[in-house]
Amino acid sequence: xxxxxxxxxxxxxxxxxxxxxxxxxxxxxxxxxxxxxxxxxxxxxxxxxxxxxxxxxxxxxxxxxxxxxxxxxxxxxxxxxxxxxxxxxxxxxxxxxxxxxxxxxxxxxxxxxxxxxxxxxxxxxxxxxxxxxxxxxxxxxxxxxxxxxxxxxxxxxxxxxxxxxxxxxxxxxxxxxxxxxxxxxxxxxxxxxxxxxxxxxxxxxxxxxxxxxxxxxxxxxxxxxxxxxxxxxxxxxxxxxxxxxxxxxxxxxxxxxxxxxxxxxxxxxxxxxxxxxxxxxxxxxxxxxxxxxxxxxxxxxxxxxxxxxxxxxxxxxxxxxxxxxxxxxxxxxxxxxxxxxxxxxxxxxxxxxxxxxxxxxxxxxxxxxxxxxxxxxxxxxxxxxxxxxxxxxxxxxxxxxxxxxxxxxxxxxxxxxxxxxxxxx
Numbered sequence: 001x002x003x004x005x006x007x008x009x010x011x012x013x014x015x016x017x018x019x020x021x022x023x024x025x026x027x028x029x030x031x032x033x034x035x036x037x038x039x040x041x042x043x044x045x046x047x048x049x050x051x052x053x054x055x056x057x058x059x060x061x062x063x064x065x066x067x068x069x070x071x072x073x074x075x076x077x078x079x080x081x082x083x084x085x086x087x088x089x090x091x092x093x094x095x096x097x098x099x100x101x102x103x104x105x106x107x108x109x110x111x112x113x114x115x116x117x118x119x120x121x122x123x124x125x126x127x128x129x130x131x132x133x134x135x136x137x138x139x140x141x142x143x144x145x146x147x148x149x150x151x152x153x154x155x156x157x158x159x160x161x162x163x164x165x166x167x168x169x170x171x172x173x174x175x176x177x178x179x180x181x182x183x184x185x186x187x188x189x190x191x192x193x194x195x196x197x198x199x200x201x202x203x204x205x206x207x208x209x210x211x212x213x214x215x216x217x218x219x220x221x222x223x224x225x226x227x228x229x230x231x232x233x234x235x236x237x238x239x240x241x242x243x244x245x246x247x248x249x250x251x252x253x254x255x256x257x258x259x260x261x262x263x264x265x266x267x268x269x270x271x272x273x274x275x276x277x278x279x280x281x282x283x284x285x286x287x288x289x290x291x292x293x294x295x296x297x298x299x300x301x302x303x304x305x306x307x308x309x310x311x312x313x314x315x316x317x318x319x320x321x322x323x324x325x326x327x328x329x330x331x332x333x334x335x336x337x338x339x340x341x342x343x344x345x346x347x348x349x350x351x352x353x354x355x356x357x358x359x360x361x362x363x364x365x366x367x368x369x370x371x372x373x374x375x376x377x378x379x380x381x382x383x384x385x386x387x388x389x390x391x392x393x394x395x396x397x398x399x400x401x402x403x404x405x406x407x408x409x410x411x412x413x414x415x416x417x418x419x420x421x422x423x424x425x
Contacts, residue, residue, distance in 0.1 A: 007158035011175040012232035014044035023084035039158040042073025063108030074134035102138035111147035116164035152213030163223035173232035178239030181260040181410040191412035200259040207351035208264025257356030274339025277304035292328040348397035351389040370407035
């Protein structure tokens, strides 16, 4: 008997029919001889609706109370799913994140998992039950308050439980048939990837691919938990994410030269203008940003002007953190010594990801040629061993993604990719 952890996103449990469909799939896994733990997100757009409601009541809701509110969405899903499973003749028990033993730090709205102690889950499945766990939530180790893990946190809950339970696989069910070479809502000829390494998936997730959360993949790699990304709306095989290539029948699936093209339009760019070109200035800027608990992505420093000895430093960050970053820098303006700040939230990032670029020198040239031929102007460039990222105008992103996707032979000759639920998650 194997142990399988399954995660179902909001689009999979968006309504009563969806919940009953998910219940049938879970029961099938149980009937196939597996112990099953299912992690669920809130129904459809419940989380967004709760956030809107909170903001109508209070323009700046307290983090502790907002977490208490938002976790209600997953509790609704888990209870309804347990009812649906029992209606099919199987025993199911639902658990909140804290009951499941998900222990986090004390940062409300974006907590990180410290430990998982799944004693109650293990007991439940050993007694023959199907365990249903509310994703996206846990309990603070210090304050014992309810916490949430931030957007996509149910993925991380599922993988963390799979690691703690020593599961055979963690199945992430979404509304697409797997991980594609590009977002199928933007590139209609995007091709499903059969297998992708943890490293390539980490780069795609960090670059804007929304199918899997970066923290989830990071957790899976650390504990070597294979992930199977598939659709809850079809019975097709999905995408395997693991450390080693997999076998499908008699055929081994090998690593592709280029895994895919990701894009992200959720970032903004801040340029710190007129920074003295001397040691310690960049450190002062980014210490200010770090103290404000803001994560940055790409950084570029221009060559200083010989006549003034001043330079400009640009960096990208989530749009949601833009105002906080500007305020923090302005507050420390005298200490840093810059002239002014420029803020631009009409940017987009395009990233090409693939382990093969380490040994193929023509990849970079082909990437920039494709963008040039599409008439796309580049503002920032960042690279790693297996990724090239550029920042351009937000309006240019769809055309840029399609151009790069075609240039690297990633277009599919078969039917268009299907997004069953309309969100790509």
